[in-house]
Amino acid sequence: MRSEYNRNNIRKQVRDTDPLPPKVREQYAEKYSALVEEGIKSLDDAIRLRPDYDDAMAYLNLLYRRKADMVGSEQERAELLKQADDLVDKIKVIKQKKLEAPQQPS
Secondary structure (H helix, E strand, C coil): CHHHHHHHCCCCCCCCCCCCCHHHHHHHHHHHHHHHHHHHHHHHHHHHHCCCCHHHHHHHHHHHHHHHCCCCCHHHHHHHHHHHHHHHHHHHHHHHHHHHCCCCCC
């Protein structure tokens, strides 16, 4: 929806890091909020079962960013983006630990 908006508004482009314009945000939330919420719940469950599940954290990071595109409050958007950034940091730590762990023979 961001790309479509940018194609239709050449002089008023919205970067990937910018909040969506209100009308586009509302349409985006209406169309995808249930799917994003379901994905967040499923990934939270997966991480609860396996706390070092870095792939689930990577996808959860992306869903938090999508959810941030759906909220109108700048504070709520900032909190969601911080959660996403915190997951990226956690993923880096987990991946580093995996690299440092001795490999078990197959």
